[in-house]
Amino acid sequence: MKLLLHTRFYPNTGGIETVASLLAHEWIAAGVNVSVVTDVAADANRQMRFPFPVYHCPSAMQFLQLVRAHDVFIHFNVSVRAIWPLLFVRRPFIAVHHGFYVINESGHRDLRENVKLFIAQRATENIAVSESVARTIGINCKIIANPFERKFFQDGKQQDRGxxxxxxxxxxxxxxxxxxxxxxxxxxxxxxxxxxxxxxxxxxxxxxxxxxxxxxxxxxxxxxxxxxxxxxxxxxxxxxxxxxxxxxxxxxxxxxxxxxxxxxxxxxxxxxxxxxxxxxxxxxxxxxxxxxxxxxxxxxxxxxxxxxxxxxxxxxxxxKHRPERIAQEYLRVICTATGSC
Incomplete structure (x- = not known):
């Protein structure tokens, strides 16, 4: 199976970027072919090596070719500007919702955010990272919580916490x-x-x-x-x-x-x-x-x-939040959505 993941990614840092990297690494370890495509630019001085290809700001033609070369297209948060290849190439589309698609703390949505939810309603499968997200966006979602980086974040059981x-x-x-x-x-x-x-x-x-x-x-x-x-x-x-x-x-x-x-x-x-x-x-x-x-x-x-x-x-x-466990939960949803299980 070949997965194409559209997401915010390195050199940006944050929760979504961390989760995307963790899952991509776990999918590779599970024998799945993964590519990441991102709208985040990276100059030659800020490149980092990953065990999967990362495409920063691809051209329209390259983006279309990437979607065509993969079996499943996944969005970490629906992106209006990155959905257009599906108009030309039919692929299962998995929308993963990390947020509420609002533009201020009062919960207001503008036209752009409503368009994203309109697109999500037509996805092959929707995943939300919390019950709260699923309730707020009003779309039937599978709930898969986020993982964390166990390599670094672990308790040394030290007694002196100054x-x-x-x-x-x-x-x-x-x-x-x-x-x-x-x-x-x-x-x-x-x-x-x-x-x-x-x-x-x-x-x-x-x-x-x-x-x-x-x-x-x-x-x-x-x-x-x-x-x-x-x-x-x-x-x-x-x-x-x-x-x-x-x-x-x-x-x-x-x-x-x-x-x-x-x-x-x-x-x-x-x-x-x-x-x-x-x-x-x-x-x-x-x-x-x-x-x-x-x-x-x-x-x-x-x-x-x-x-x-x-x-x-x-x-x-x-x-419940081990990366390998969360990665397998995603793969089960993807397999069901694509009929490849």
Whole structure:
């Protein structure tokens, strides 16, 4: 079987890019022929070797030839600009939904997003990464949760976790780091002064640094910038609590799995699919609610036994998200959709 996967990919980084790479590697290991096609550009200085071909920004003719050369066409999130080859080449089309197709946090959809859902309704098969995504987009989907990178993200069982709170992600307003910083100020007013490590970079960093100065929290917050994956995992293993304070609903939240795998209890927003990623290994609070976030953090900072109880479920929860297991779930759906089983 030959699979063509259209997705965001390297050199971009993020949840979808991680999942795409993990699944492609697992499919190759299972003896499946995989090619990745992406609209993300990569110059010669940023090329990376993969055990499968990756086509960056192919020409129209090359794209058409790629679809023709493969048995199945898969989209990680439906792309209007990448669907046109199916007008000329009939292939089974699998739409994998990682998000809600909305343009703002209130859930509004414009014409383009509605067109994507119109296309998805005509797919051979639809897969959603969470029950929340499937419910919100209103399409009958198979639910297959996301995997995480086990090679790096694992608990070293170290006893000394000197770090208190950690955030991992791109520094953009939708990720809610400002909410976390304001919650830190509330905790300080309650005579609790945990330290926060912010891992990642993005356009919101200057705004966050100004907020930290204004709230007089400079001694409690540190930025690492963007760092290598192995170093990220090492830092996570040094912290007790990961915070995922997204303001917009997350379709899933692979970062939560990474934190749990490294031995962090996770506090995350309750909207979207993030609670499904947390499972029984964390606490939730309403999106954007500073006081509720401070309350959850205070609970955990004052009650080590609660954190231990939550993390006692980690092994069984993470077992459901092993890359090889998730890859096989995808292949079963693809085989059924193509009649090749």
């Amino acid at each position: 770090g208190d709170l950690v955030f991992l992600g791109r520094l953009v307003s939708s990720k809610g780091v400002a909410v976390l910083i304001r919650a830190l100020k509330l905790l300080k007013n309650r005579n609790l002064t945990p330290h926060l490590t912010i891992i990642g970079n993005g356009p919101e960093r200057p705004v966050l640094e100004k907020l930290i100065r204004n709230l007089q929290l400079k001694d409690q917050v540190g930025f690492t910038g963007a760092i290598a994956t192995a170093k990220v995992a090492e830092l996570l293993r040094m912290h007790k609590i990961m915070v995922v304070p997204s303001v917009w609903n997350e379709g899933f939240g692979v970062v939560a799995l990474e934190g749990i795998a490294c031995g962090c209890v996770v506090v995350g927003s309750s909207g979207g699919g993030l609670p499904e990623a947390l499972g029984p290994c964390g606490l939730t609070f309403p999106n954007g609610d500073v006081t509720a976030l401070a309350d959850r953090l205070e609970q955990l900072l004052k009650n080590d036994q609660l954190a231990k109880e939550l993390l006692s479920h980690a092994d069984s929860h993470l077992e």
